[in-house]
Amino acid sequence: MLLLWTNNLSVGVQELDEGAKKLLHFINELHYAVQDAKADGAVDPQEIEIALHRLQNYVTYYCGREEQLLSGIGYAGLKEQVEEHRRFAAAIADMTIRFKNSTRAKDAEELMHFIFDWVTNHVYVTDRRFLEALREHPECLR
Numbered sequence: 001m002l003l004l005w006t007n008n009l010s011v012g013v014q015e016l017d018e019g020a021k022k023l024l025h026f027i028n029e030l031h032y033a034v035q036d037a038k039a040d041g042a043v044d045p046q047e048i049e050i051a052l053h054r055l056q057n058y059v060t061y062y063c064g065r066e067e068q069l070l071s072g073i074g075y076a077g078l079k080e081q082v083e084e085h086r087r088f089a090a091a092i093a094d095m096t097i098r099f100k101n102s103t104r105a106k107d108a109e110e111l112m113h114f115i116f117d118w119v120t121n122h123v124y125v126t127d128r129r130f131l132e133a134l135r136e137h138p139e140c141l142r
């Protein structure tokens with residue numbers, strides 16, 4: 001399963017939309033790395049580590065930008081956003097350590113499931129909740 005961008009995911013802020021597309025792209029890259037590993041019968045821990053690292057860096061950057069923007073408009077749900085972002089960053093950091101050097105395809109799949117679940121719940125649900133607040137600030141919308 002791949003995560004696809006559709007226009008109804010747009011929050012109306014170009015920078016965040018572009019960022020979300022990139023985020024999905026990095027997750028799909030990790031998905032491909034895991035698929036390759038399964039096809040080869042063994043995981044290349046380095047390939048997974050590189051994809052995870054890239055994802056982790058981007059999540060930190062993207063969530064930071066989102067928090068800045070939401071804080072700027074005084075969004076009431078900011079605390080919920082920040083907490084979910086932090087939990088995800090911590091979970092990825094934790095899994096990077098846990099799966100370091102693992103060649104088990106099962107581990108890589110568990111990792112993918114976790115990431116897919118988080119994105120499905122966060123980008124597709126939690127991030128939709130600030131749409132209305134953003135609409136009250138047309139200066140943010142582009």
Ligand SMILES: [Fe+2]
Binds near residue numbers: 126127
């Ligand atoms: Fe978010």
